[in-house]
Structure formats: structure tokens, C-alpha cells
Amino acid sequence: MLPRRDSIRRAGSLAAAALVVALTAAHGPVALAAEGTIRGVVEMRGRQAATEPRASSAAMGMPAHRQPELRPAVVYLDAAPRGAFEPDGSARARMDQLDQAFVPHVLAITVGTTVDFPNSDVTFHNVFSLSKTRSFDLGRYSRGHSKSVRFDRPGVVQVFCDIHSHMNAYILVFAHRFFAVTDDAGRYAIGHVPPGAYTLVVWHEGEVRESRAVVVPDSGGTVDAAFVVR
Amino acid sequence: MACLAWVRPAEAQHWPDAPVSLAGGHVLVAGDVSATFGSEDPGWFTYTDYQTSAIRRARAGVTVEVRASDRLAFLTEIRAETGAGASAYAWYVRLSPFANGLVDIQAGRIPPVFGTYARRNYPQDNPLIGDPLGYQYLTTARPDAVPATADELLRMRARGWRVRYSVGDPAPEPGVPVIAAGRWDTGVQVRAGTQILEAAAAWTVGTLSYPLVRNDNSGGQFAGRVVWRPVPAFSIGASAARGSWLADAVLDARADMPSGRYDQRAIGLDGEASWGRWLLRGELVSNTWTLPALDAPRIVEPLTAMTGYVELKVRLSPRLYVAARGDSLRFSDITGSAVTNTWDANVSRVEIGAGYTIRRGLIVKASFMNNRRDGGRVQTSPLAAVQVLFWF
Numbered sequence: 001m002l003p004r005r006d007s008i009r010r011a012g013s014l015a016a017a018a019l020v021v022a023l024t025a026a027h028g029p030v031a032l033a034a035e036g037t038i039r040g041v042v043e044m045r046g047r048q049a050a051t052e053p054r055a056s057s058a059a060m061g062m063p064a065h066r067q068p069e070l071r072p073a074v075v076y077l078d079a080a081p082r083g084a085f086e087p088d089g090s091a092r093a094r095m096d097q098l099d100q101a102f103v104p105h106v107l108a109i110t111v112g113t114t115v116d117f118p119n120s121d122v123t124f125h126n127v128f129s130l131s132k133t134r135s136f137d138l139g140r141y142s143r144g145h146s147k148s149v150r151f152d153r154p155g156v157v158q159v160f161c162d163i164h165s166h167m168n169a170y171i172l173v174f175a176h177r178f179f180a181v182t183d184d185a186g187r188y189a190i191g192h193v194p195p196g197a198y199t200l201v202v203w204h205e206g207e208v209r210e211s212r213a214v215v216v217p218d219s220g221g222t223v224d225a226a227f228v229v230r
Numbered sequence: 231m232a233c234l235a236w237v238r239p240a241e242a243q244h245w246p247d248a249p250v251s252l253a254g255g256h257v258l259v260a261g262d263v264s265a266t267f268g269s270e271d272p273g274w275f276t277y278t279d280y281q282t283s284a285i286r287r288a289r290a291g292v293t294v295e296v297r298a299s300d301r302l303a304f305l306t307e308i309r310a311e312t313g314a315g316a317s318a319y320a321w322y323v324r325l326s327p328f329a330n331g332l333v334d335i336q337a338g339r340i341p342p343v344f345g346t347y348a349r350r351n352y353p354q355d356n357p358l359i360g361d362p363l364g365y366q367y368l369t370t371a372r373p374d375a376v377p378a379t380a381d382e383l384l385r386m387r388a389r390g391w392r393v394r395y396s397v398g399d400p401a402p403e404p405g406v407p408v409i410a411a412g413r414w415d416t417g418v419q420v421r422a423g424t425q426i427l428e429a430a431a432a433w434t435v436g437t438l439s440y441p442l443v444r445n446d447n448s449g450g451q452f453a454g455r456v457v458w459r460p461v462p463a464f465s466i467g468a469s470a471a472r473g474s475w476l477a478d479a480v481l482d483a484r485a486d487m488p489s490g491r492y493d494q495r496a497i498g499l500d501g502e503a504s505w506g507r508w509l510l511r512g513e514l515v516s517n518t519w520t521l522p523a524l525d526a527p528r529i530v531e532p533l534t535a536m537t538g539y540v541e542l543k544v545r546l547s548p549r550l551y552v553a554a555r556g557d558s559l560r561f562s563d564i565t566g567s568a569v570t571n572t573w574d575a576n577v578s579r580v581e582i583g584a585g586y587t588i589r590r591g592l593i594v595k596a597s598f599m600n601n602r603r604d605g606g607r608v609q610t611s612p613l614a615a616v617q618v619l620f621w622f
Contacts, residue, residue, distance in 0.1 A: 051248045055258040055295035055305070058320075058341045058349040122425055124462040124504065128548050130590060137548040139506035142462045160590065162545075166248065 034220030039189040042073045042182050042202055042227045051166040053100075071205060073229065074108050074172050075188045076179035078199035078211065092116060095159070095169060097125045102159060102169030108181050110174050111154055118146035126162035133157050133173060158206065170206065195220065202227045249622065258295040261622055264288070264353040268615030273608030274391040275577070275601040276360055277368055278412050281391070281404055282313035284361050285599075285615035289353070291319070301326040320414055336419045343419060343430040343455045344409065344438055344469040345513055346500045351411040353619045357509075357543040357553035358583045359597045360615075364515050364537030365411040367559055370574045371519050371533060373406065373440040374399045374477045380527040380573075381566040388575035388606025397524065398480035406439040408496070408517045408535050408559070415441035417450065428457045437473040437494040438517070447481070449474025451494075463505050469498040475519060484524065492520045495532075507545040514538035527567050534562035535574075553597075554582045575605030593619045 091113040096103040098120045109115065117127045119141055127147070128137040133155030138147040140163070151157065154175040161167035172179070178198075180188040195218045202210040209229045216223055249260040268285030271277065276284045291309040298304070303324045310316035322338025342348045347365045350356065360366070368390030370383065375398035377383040386393050390405040417434030431454040436442030438451070451473020459465040475494040481487050498515040518532035539557040546552060557579040561572040583597025595617040603609050 052251055052255060052258050054249045055260040055293045058352070122462065130548055130587060135548045137507065137545055139545070140463075140504050140509075141506070158590075168248070 034218065035192045035194060036216035036220040036223055037189055037191045038075075038077075038193055038198075038200060038214055038216065038223045038225055039187070040075075040225040040227065042075060042186045042188060042204075042229060044071075044073065044186060044204070045228060045230045051168055053164070053166045070105065070184060072104075072106050072182040073186070073188075073202050073204040073209070073227075074106060074179060074181050075190065075200060075202050075227075076108075076172075076174060077176065077190070077193070078201050080176035080178050081194050081196055094118065095171070096120050097127070097161070097167070100161075100164050100167055102161075102167055104169070104181075106170045106172070106181055108172045108174065108179050109151060110177055111152060112150070113173070114148050114150045115171065116146050116148050119143050124163055125167070127159060128162055129157050129159050131155070131157040134171075137162075156206070172203065200225055202229060204229055256297050258297070259292065260295075261290070261292045262352060262354055262619065263290045263621075264617055264619040266359055266615055266617040268359070269613040271611060271613055273601065273603065273606065273611040275367070275579070275603070275611050276599075276613065277391050277404070278361070278366055278407075282311065284366060285359055285613060287312045291352070293320075301329075317413075332424065333420070333422045336421070337417075339414050339416045339443065340419045340432065340434070341414060342409070342438070342441075342453070343421075343432045344453050344471050344496065345455075345498050345515065346467065346502075346511070347513065348409060348411040348414075352621075353595075353617065354593070354621045357541065357551065357585060357595075358555055358581050358599075359595055359617050360555075360579070360581050360599050361411060362513070362537075362539040362541075362555065363557045363559040363577055363579055364408040364513070364517075364535075364539070366407055367577055368405045368407060369535060369559075369561075370405045371439065372398070372403065373437070373475050374403070374446075374480060376476065376480055376521050376524075377529065378524040379566075380529050380564050381568075383529060383533075383564060383573055384566045384569070384571055387571070387573070388603055390574065397483050397522075398477070408515060408537055409438045410441050413441050415451070416443050423457070426459055428459075430455045434473070437475040438471050438496055439494055439519075440475055446477040446479070447474050448478065449491075451475075463503060465502045467498075467500045469496070469500070471496045476521075481522075486524075488522050488524075490520075490522070492522060494519050509543040510541070512538065512540040527565060529564060531562065531564070533564070533573050536560045549587045550584065552582070552584045554580070556580050572604070575603045577601065577603045591621050593621075595619065 093109050093113050093115045095107050095117055119125050124140045126140045129135055133153050134151050134157050136149050151173045154173050157171040159169040178190050180190045182188045193216050195216045197215045199211055200214045210227050214225050249258045265288045271283050289311045293307045296304045306321040307319045309319040320339050322336050322340045325335045347362055370386040370390050370393050372393055375395040377395045378397050392402045393405045394402040415434035415436045419432035421430040423429055434451050435445035453471035455469040457467040472495045476492040496517040500513040503510045515537050517535045520532045521529050523530050537559040541555040543553040559577045561574045563570050564573040579601045581597055581599035585593050585595040587593050598614045601611040
């Protein structure tokens with residue numbers, strides 16, 4: 001499976017690089033063209049397993065069995081047109097720590113967004129990330145306290161708790177606004193997309209799973225793109 | 231100017247950074263592998279009950295948890311270690327009779343209830359490389375052989391790695407630590423409590439210093455522990471244990487063996503405080519072993535060992551932390567025919583170190599420790615070690 005995904009990633013990256021050149025050259029100001037919407041459903045085939053607490057023979061009690069949780073996908077344009085990069089620097093998002101899980105499990109934001117990490121559990125948590133995009137360590141803090149991190153570079157940030165090793169989450173930081181997180185039914189919609197040819201990418205649990213070319217016509221409208229991720 | 235914005239795959243995706251879940255979550259597998267390269271230890275300060283130095287060993291462990299249901303599970307931990315081979319460190323059934331999870335019953339080769347370090351004796355839970363003295367240092371006490379006189383005991387001072395006594399097993403063997411962290415006892419444990427207050431009690435066939443799978447005497451050990459966590463930032467625990475520790479073979483070794491109970495008794499206090507990037511832990515244990523008073527000069531008082539440590543860990547960055555531990559192990563006096571001295575040589579240790587996380591689950595640690603002992607051929611021993619650890 002991994003070589004296939006790697007090849008998809010490579011292909012996606014090359015396509016994205018080509019598209020950047022193409023889009024930059026092809027598109028002028030985008031405000032004059034009609035905008036479109038790319039929408040669809042990402043069908044996840046396979047088990048949506050939550051990370052279980054680490055098997056520990058030293059644990060004094062029975063750890064609670066974790067119910068399968070929603071592990072949404074993120075659908076995004078691999079490259080975006082001129083004029084799409086408008087981080088306002090004042091956006092805020094929230095990733096809670098609740099029942100020894102990060103909520104939501106996947107957060108997609110734009111560059112310049114500040115994410116709050118409140119602790120809503122009775123126990124301590126210690127949120128940290130070793131990701132190159134943004135590494136941080138918020139230290140231990142208790143219920144009712146919150147700490148924040150601003151994300152200034154695009155990329156993937158994998159988030160962990162230093163105390164509870166089964167807690168993990170993803171933050172995807174985009175340089176543009178053309179992305180969507182799937183809902184409970186796997187639906188997504190990316191709106192206000194200028195006319196043009198794009199590569200649409202599906203990301204799930206740390207990997208680019210699928211990608212395909214889509215075209216938003218000059219007349220705008222809705223473009224459907226469904227995915228099946230196994 | 232356009233900006234490329236595709237998303238790179240997460241960095242850790244090709245490394246297991248979570249337990250492996252099988253059979254629909256009913257089987258969980260976790261593991262750790264560590265290799266430690268340290269100085270030669272001519273004073274035997276860091277040797278464990280497996281006769282292996284804690285700073286010169288490789289270790290691999292696999293823990294498997296089979297969950298029959300949310301209330302019933304079987305756990306086993308197989309550990310392989312240089313000098314000790316592979317063995318089942320733990321194997322037990324865990325039962326939660328009530329749905330609220332406030333009560334657990336564990337039976338088999340179970341985690342100890344006394345203190346805290348024996349349950350976190352894993353490379354990923356130990357910020358340093360060495361173990362606390364009370365959980366590792368080999369004293370001159372042996373459960374399968376005893377000295378006939380105080381002089382015989384005093385002659386063994388500071389020679390815990392190779393002890394020979396005249397009553398019981400005549401072969402030279404290592405003594406025991408106050409609490410054996412290197413293996414677990416066999417019995418039944420009941421735990422009950424909440425996030426704020428928790429209590430556990432256990433009956434096992436061995437004792438703190440000499441855990442067993444099969445009983446070697448007619449008695450067992452009762453141990454209990456209470457933990458109070460008024461706030462997440464602070465916890466304090468109290469532990470106690472009492473058990474028959476001398477093997478029947480020792481008691482049968484002489485016809486004039488005095489009747490009586492020959493127990494290991496221990497009481498302990500432990501605490502943990504943390505906030506932000508700071509984590510402070512400490513334990514204090516008072517332990518006694520009772521020996522038969524045989525020949526003059528007799529050993530009339532129980533042999534007492536007091537041990538304690540304070541450990542501090544500070545995270546300097548997401549990847550880097552520093553840690554330090556101050557440690558002491560002190561013994562009671564005993565009077566021989568010519569001298570009064572501690573029955574074993576007092577020991578102290580200071581260890582400082584750091585850990586660097588290369589990536590999730592892959593850590594390199596380095597530490598330096600200085601050991602001091604009030605006796606023996608080697609009385610001071612500065613030691614350095616590096617450890618590479620992978621866990622999932």
C-alpha cells in the first residue's frame with residue numbers, strides 16, 4: 001500500500017508544481033470570473049479505529065475501551081490561483097482536550113491562524129508537536145486552562161499529549177482557503193473556487209490518499225468529485 | 231505570487247507511534263527496545279538482581295493485552311534482557327466487576343502495589359538511565375541464606391553482588407534490593423478508587439525484595455497503598471507491606487533455629503508534583519528484614535534499610551529535557567565482637583542526564599552518575615552512560 005501512496009504523493013506533488021506555474025500564468029485577477037463549488041463525498045472503506053491506550057502491564061486499572069471516533073478526511077486544492085492567499089492573521093480555531101482525546105481529531109486552518117488548546121479533562125495534559133512545520137510544547141496544565149499556538153507555515157502538524165500517548169491529532173495548515181474537512185457522512189464542499197483546472201487531493205490520517213484533476217468552468221457552478229478511500 | 235500549498239505527509243507515518251491493534255481492538259500490542267552503553271562499573275553500584283549492570287544492557291519488551299470484554303482482559307509482558315534471557319515479566323487476568331471501573335481485580339504475576347518506581351521501570355518512563363538505589367542496589371541480605379553471627383554479616387559489607395553465608399544455601403549469590411523492580415510477584419490484587427482517592431491491596435507469595443512465582447515458605451505478603459490526588463498537579467501516596475521472606479530451606483538448616491516470624495516489613499511515602507514543564511517525584515521507604523538470632527555475637531535487631539530519592543525532570547524544548555535524581559540508601563548499626571558498624575555500607579548516588587527525542591518514540595538519553603559508598607574496595611564510582619530507546 002505504501003509504495004502506491006508514495007507514488008500518488010509524488011504524482012500529486014509534480015502535478016501541483018506544474019499547476020502552480022500554469023495557474024499563475026493563466027489566471028489574472030480572479031474577481032471578474034464566476035466562482036464555482038467543488039463538492040462530493042469521501043467514502044472511507046475500512047475501520048475507523050481510535051488509538052487505544054498503550055498496552056501496559058503496569059497499569060493499576062482497566063483503561064476504558066475507546067469507541068471508534070470520527071476520523072475525517074481533508075479535501076483540498078493542491079495549488080491555488082493568484083489572489084487566493086489572504087491570511088488575515090487574526091483567525092482563531094480550537095482543539096479541545098476532552099475524555100483523553102483531541103477534539104476535533106483533524107483541524108484544517110489557514111496560515112496565520114491561532115489555535116487554542118483548552119483542557120476540559122480532570123487530568124493534566126501536555127500538548128506538544130515535533131513537526132517541522134511547527135514544533136511546540138505547551139507544558140502541563142489542568143482543567144479550565146488553555147494555551148495557544150500560532151501557525152505561520154503551511155504543512156502538517158501532528159499533535160500529541162506527553163502524558164497520554166494514545167492522544168493524537170492533526171492540524172493541516174494551508175496557504176490558501178480552498179480546503180474542506182469532511183463531515184460525519186464524508187461530505188465536503190469547497191466554495192468560491194475561481195474557474196480553472198486544479199488537482200483535488202484527499203488527505204487522511206497523515207497520508208495523501210487520492211488525487212484527481214478537476215475543472216471549474218468559466219461559468220462557475222458546481223463540480224462533483226467523489227472519492228473512495230480504502 | 232502564487233504559493234505552493236500542498237500538504238506533506240506527516241513525519242511519523244512509517245513508524246509505529248501507537249500500540250498495534252488487532253482483532254477489532256481486542257488485542258493490543260506495545261513494545262520497547264533499548265540499548266544502553268555505559269562505563270565499566272568496578273564497584274558493582276549499578277548491578278541488578280539479574281547480575282547485569284543497569285547501564286550496560288540491551289532490553290526488549292513486548293506487552294500484549296487481550297480484551298475479552300470491557301471488563302475482562304489478560305495481559306502479559308515478555309521481556310528479554312542481556313544476562314537474563316527472555317521471561318514473562320508479567321502475566322495476569324484483570325477483571326473489572328463493575329461498569330463504572332472503580333474496582334479492579336488482578337490475579338497472576340501482577341504489578342506491585344508498593345511505591346511507584348517498580349511500575350514505571352521502563353526506559354520510556356525513566357527520565358534517566360540508572361534506577362533508584364532502593365529498587366536496584368544489591369544489599370547483603372539474602373532470603374535463602376543468613377549469617378550465623380553479626381561478624382559474619384559485617385564481613386559482607388559492600389559485597390551485595392556476591393554474598394556467602396553459613397546458614398542455608400552455601401553458594402555465593404547476589405543479595406537482594408530493598409524492592410525488586412526487575413521482576414514481579416505472584417498473587418491477587420484489588421484496586422478501588424477514583425481520580426482523587428485510590429487504594430490497592432495485594433497478597434503475593436513473595437516479598438518486596440524477593441518476588442516469586444512459587445512460594446518458598448509457608449507465608450505470603452500483604453501489601454497496600456493509598457494515593458490522594460487533591461489536584462492533578464499533586465499526588466501523595468502511602469504504602470505498607472509485610473511478608474515472610476526467609477525460605478523454608480533456611481529455617482530447616484539448623485536444628486536450633488529459633489522459632490518466630492522472619493518478615494520483611496516496609497512502609498513508604500511517595501509524592502509527585504508537576505506544572506508546566508516541571509515534574510518532581512520522590513519516594514521514601516523504611517524497610518526491615520528480621521533474621522534469626524543464632525550464634526554470638528547475635529543479630530538481635532531487625533536489619534533496617536532507609537532509602538529515598540528525589541527526581542526532577544524539566545522539558546527545555548519539545549525535543550529536549552534534562553533530569554536529575556538524588557538518591558540515598560542507609561543501613562542500621564549492628565554490633566559485632568570488635569566493632570559497631572552499619573550492617574551494609576551506606577550508599578548515595580547523584581545522577582544527571584538529558585534526553586533528546588529524535589522522532590516520536592525514538593529517544594536518545596545520556597547521563598552521568600556519581601556513586602559513593604562507606605565501604606568496600608571501590609568507594610567512589612563516577613559512571614557515564616548513553617541509551618537509545620524505541621517504543622510504541
